[in-house]
Amino acid sequence: MFLEVRVKNFFVFKNQIVFTLDPLNKTTAIYGPNNAGKSCLIKGIQAMKDILLNQKVELKSN
Template sequence: MLIELSVKNCFVFNNQIVFSLDPTNKTTAIYGPNNAGKTCLIKCIQAMKGILLNQRIEIKSNLFFK
């Protein structure tokens, strides 16, 4: 079970973001305005799943950040 995910310089996230979940809650929704990073957050979660399952993954750093 994913409880917390911390991401920095991955996809569109320049600065570190922390995504926290309540382990007692069975449902989670990710919402926000367009271009806020929702899809990139899902890609980060999928990459973490791939790492844990020892699969080959491709993680791209932010192309718009030095």
């Protein structure tokens, strides 16, 4: 289980961002204005999952 995700130099994230998950909550929501990086954060989490499972990582630019 991911407890914290750090992303830097990935799509729209030039500076490092930290996304922290609460292990006691079963639901997490990602919200914000358009073009804030919500989809890019999900792509980063999917890429990390693929790397950990030794699967092919496919990243396509927006």
